[in-house]
Amino acid sequence: MYFLPLVTHSLEHFYTASSELHNFPEFMVVGMVDGVQMVHYDSNIQKAVPEKDWMKQTDTEFWEKEKENFFYSQKSFKAEVANLKQHLNQSGGVHILQYMYGCSRDDETEQTEGFGQLGYNGENFLEYDMETLTWKSRKPQANFMQDEWNSDISRLGFWKNYFSQTCIDCLKKQVDNGKSTLMRTVPPSVSLLQKTPSSPVTCHATGFYPSGVMVFWQKYGKYQHEGVEHGEILFNDDETFQKSTHLTVMPEEWKNNKYQLVTKALCQVCSRICRRNTGFSIISNIILSLYSKKASYQSQ
Structure with a gap:
């Protein structure tokens, strides 16, 4: 049995937007480093809440910026759900839009990788292609989103910069801040x-x-x-x-x-x-x- 030392670190964000799902926040975000939850946000509390002590030590400006980003995403995701329902000729009922993105970095090789996926009602709709730096449709119903997202030059520029620089910088910072937790080793x-x-x-x-x-x-x-x-x-x-x-x-x-x-x-x-x-x-x-x-x- 092989227990491999952790040399690859990851930063992931999971977004969930829903419509007509009662007793459940309309919008939620969970952020994780190396599989450890570090932050959450939802439309009920409307603030970014740090989950770990080492995250609480991060400056106030960081959390205010996170709150602004999540609040903006909350509005854009609500609009995206409405956009999907319109294009797919859907009316009422429960609909769920999920979005996962992040990056990973190998400490030994310094190789990095970005990843992004968007799903709707349990089906994979879009994936980010790191080679072409564009979004690829995974369902015929998502072709219109592929065209919309790839025709938005500012959106493509944002994600290119995010995956290559912003996400990696944030990952390295959080791993350093939480190294007492994230770099620990516990035997089985x-x-x-x-x-x-x-x-x-x-x-x-x-x-x-x-x-x-x-x-x-x-x-x-x-x-x-x-x-x-x-x-x-x-x-x-x-x-x-x-x-x-x-x-x-x-x-x-x-x-x-x-x-x-x-x-x-x-x-x-x-x-x-x-x-x-x-x-x-x-x-x-x-x-x-x-x-x-x-x-x-x-x-x-």
């Missing part, structure tokens, strides 16, 4: 589980940070791909992460072969016994090292 708690001799063996790692995790099984030192199912990285309530990987093998194959987990993470050695329902014991040794880790996993 690892469990090895199997219900019956014929059911998959699950390696469940939880409570780790950052999220850059890849999980692999090895068999006699070689990567095992057959019979391996990788789960998604999921959030925990405490802003750490969890991930599971499942290995399916025949009982006799499992008994006669040695499987390993290899990782990069904080230094930790743990030995545990995971019992199947049959009472059969799986003895595992998991070694987590700052630079390299090997965990011998021998069925006994």
